[in-house]
Amino acid sequence: MESALHRRDEMAILQPTLRVGDKVRFVSPASTPDRERVFLARDVLESWGLRVDFGENAFRKFSYLAGTDDERLADLNAALRDPAVRAIVATRGGKGSYRIADRLDFEAARNDPKLLIGFSDITILHLSLWKSCRVIGIHGALYADDEEGRIPEETRSSLQRVLMTSDDVVISSREDEPTSALTTEGTASGRLIGGNLDMIATAAGWALPDLSGAILLIEAVEMHLGQVDRELTMLRKGGHLAGVRGIAVGQFTKFNPGGGITIIDLLRDHLGQLDVPILGGLPLGHGKNPLSVPIGSMAVLDTAARTLIVKR
Known part of the structure; x- marks a missing residue:
């Protein structure tokens, strides 16, 4: 019997690659990020010719979360609804994306698909977007794999290829x-x-x-x-x-x-x-x-x- 996944393959939504000058927004759907590490990631994206801005609550702190559920959700949905934003970068994983994964603006994601970039806790957002919209995302990040916050060149180039080439x-x-x-x-x-x-x-x-x-x-x-x-x-x-x-x-x-x-x-x-x-x-x-x-x-x-x- 043909699987539900394959019956709906034609519905998968492919986003275009990013181009120089496109806007990318950082949001924090999970835990509060380290500000300096986020700024290092911003600098990398800007070196590729992308324009970067931040959600209103990107650096907010509420216990182990980057703001209340409503605050974190508002930033993510605002990015999904903003036609000027062509990709959304999660500042980090941690905890909390699972609390809002069923409240995303799926209609906005369907009508104007854009890449959501993240992994770890952000996986549940990728799963929810795929389940509801068949929107393709990016499992990955400008992840610093040492205590000093340095982003390996291999990690940088991998994300750049995925975002900016086909x-x-x-x-x-x-x-x-x-x-x-x-x-x-x-x-x-x-x-x-x-x-x-x-x-x-x-x-x-x-x-x-x-x-x-x-x-x-x-x-x-x-x-x-x-x-x-x-x-x-x-x-x-x-x-x-x-x-x-x-x-x-x-x-x-x-x-x-x-x-x-x-x-x-x-x-x-x-x-x-x-x-x-x-x-x-x-x-x-x-x-x-x-x-x-x-x-x-x-x-x-x-x-x-x-x-x-x-x-x-």
């Missing part, structure tokens, strides 16, 4: 990434859906789209093994992973072994039961030199070539 995106597995050990045999094609595992599990039952026919991307950071175990168990036994055609495994960082079991052991136990091709070692997530990739686009996962190719 070239296919080729992500190669890195042998030095621990999840590369999960790679099996086979090829798969389908729309690349997913991102942060914690947000995929949080979205189940309300913001998670049908994954049948998809290549599922997963990555995570600093979670307890038991939490990963519970989330993957729920996703599998709840039927949310039924029909997935392949698994693209990104960076699983800051995991300590528990009782002799590693995060790789745990992932192998769960993902192996899906009996689909798995490609690990992808530099997508919270690790060293992370790259950017479109979410919602058609992709080909090739374990022999150890590549994930996302079509534009």
Whole structure:
């Protein structure tokens, strides 16, 4: 039976690439960002010829959130509705996007699609936008992978290519990434859906789209093994992973072994039961030199070539 994902492929909304002079807006749908790190990211975008502005509440602080739900939502919806804004950059992840993911202005996103750039907690916004509008987003960021806030050149150039060219995106597995050990045999094609595992599990039952026919991307950071175990168990036994055609495994960082079991052991136990091709070692997530990739686009996962190719 043809999957719901493939029946609705013709409805996927492709945004044009950004051009010099286009306006990009920073908003904070989750936690409060470090101002200086955001300004470093702004400088990079401006060096590409883009114009940058900020949501009214981009640096607000309300407990662990960047403002109240209404304040964070207002900034995001204002950006979705503003015809001058051609891309939206989440200042950071953290916590809180899941509180507003069902209240986005989906009609505005449909009528004037623009790229939402972010990962981690922002994954739930990508999932919700795909489920409701079939809008393609960008899993990635100008992510500083050290304490000094330096953005690696590889990370910069990856996002620039995704935003400002229409070239296919080729992500190669890195042998030095621990999840590369999960790679099996086979090829798969389908729309690349997913991102942060914690947000995929949080979205189940309300913001998670049908994954049948998809290549599922997963990555995570600093979670307890038991939490990963519970989330993957729920996703599998709840039927949310039924029909997935392949698994693209990104960076699983800051995991300590528990009782002799590693995060790789745990992932192998769960993902192996899906009996689909798995490609690990992808530099997508919270690790060293992370790259950017479109979410919602058609992709080909090739374990022999150890590549994930996302079509534009």
